[in-house]
Amino acid sequence: MTRGTPAATPAEAKAGSGGGPGGVRLLRPLAYAVLPAEVVLAVLLVGGFRIPAAVWAGVELLVGALLLAEVLAYLRLRRRGLSRREVLAALVPAPVLRIVGHELRIMACLGRWAARRPHGVEGVDGVFPHARDQAALMYGFAFVCVVETVGLSYLLADWPAVHAVVLVLDVYTVLFVLGLHAAAATRPHTLTGEVLRLRQAAHVDVSVPLGLIASVRHDPVFSHERAEGELNLAVGSQTSLTVELAGPIDVPRFFGPPRPVRLIRFHADDARALHRALAPAVTRARTAPSPSPDPLPRA
Known part of the structure; x- marks a missing residue:
């Protein structure tokens, strides 16, 4: 080729x-x-x-x-x-499928948010929300969008066709903004015996094997520069935990092929609680005995 x-x-x-x-x-x-x-x-x-x-x-x-x-x-x-x-x-085309799938997940998260049904928390050892510190910003943004919708409705009252199109777009924008926060609220980080699952809104979902984690530390960071091999899942422009991996894992991108990362920064509402739960889980995963091989059959 x-x-x-x-x-x-x-x-x-x-x-x-x-x-x-x-x-x-x-x-x-x-x-x-x-x-x-x-x-x-x-x-x-x-x-x-x-x-x-x-x-x-x-x-x-x-x-x-x-x-x-x-x-x-x-x-x-x-x-x-x-x-x-x-x-x-x-x-x-794959980009169209990704965009449509993302929009559908956003709208589904609105329903889960209203019904108080978080996603992917069945049978896990720990659930760690991460949407609290962005709530004020997202609610403020949604309020501005509502004000814009009302203002444009008065300004475009003499053009019914244009008013109808703009009204649909404005209402969808309000739902989309609320859906972004709903996705963060209903898709928390989770911890099981073997995997740390990290998520951000409806577009990032990464499973990190605990045995691959080299170190984890409570590390508040408020500015993030793009760097090769790093993944920053900031909430409200901040991350509070840093995980270094012993080897790279492939992280899907919204557009384009997956990229390998060896360092992940992310945020949790109670970062210290997640750190306390994660450190011993990583130790157990790294020191767990490997399964014994099957005995050789007798001749």
């Missing part, structure tokens, strides 16, 4: 086998061309521009044909034996 040529994912490889050059692979370029044109026309229509009927009908026809082709491709790939997740990975 030449340098700079992205490797095909397993789902794309399965989708491409036997599908022909003009099949599934042609749908993404068509979507990149047709869907932005649909958005541009919608913005022009809301802005009061007169769009020729032939142009509007042509774009709508292309969008309908694209959706029909996507449905047919989905059914064909499912008949070929791909799972739903593999079909989505073949038809939809």
Whole structure:
């Protein structure tokens, strides 16, 4: 493979086998061309521009044909034996899937927050929240967004179409800001007998094997510079615990491939309690006897 040529994912490889050059692979370029044109026309229509009927009908026809082709491709790939997740990975670009998945997790966290049902805390040894120190900032940001929503509603009252679009966007922005805080509140750090699970909102979820931790210390830090091999999970611009690893672990990124890290800084509402629980757990994990091998069978 030449340098700079992205490797095909397993789902794309399965989708491409036997599908022909003009099949599934042609749908993404068509979507990149047709869907932005649909958005541009919608913005022009809301802005009061007169769009020729032939142009509007042509774009709508292309969008309908694209959706029909996507449905047919989905059914064909499912008949070929791909799972739903593999079909989505073949038809939809990975960045789009990540963005949509993140938005869905944010909205789900709002429901969990209202129901007081934290995520991923069943059967763990310790639960350590980390959202307290950002609450005032997030509530203040949400209040500013509400004020903006009310102000724009009065300013755009004479333009009903524009007012409706902006109102939807503003309400979603308020829900998104509250959802970011809800994600932090409902997805705490957890500790089990073998793994320290570190999370930040709905976009970071890292499992650190306790046996790989070389040292852990209570280390308040209020400024963080980007450095190779480091992961900073700041809350309210601060971290309170630092974990150094004996070897690198791969940490997923929102866009792009995972990156290896050997030092993780993160925050907890009760950092000292997490430090007290983590230090002996790391010691037990590192000194635990390895499982004895099976006895050799007798001749």
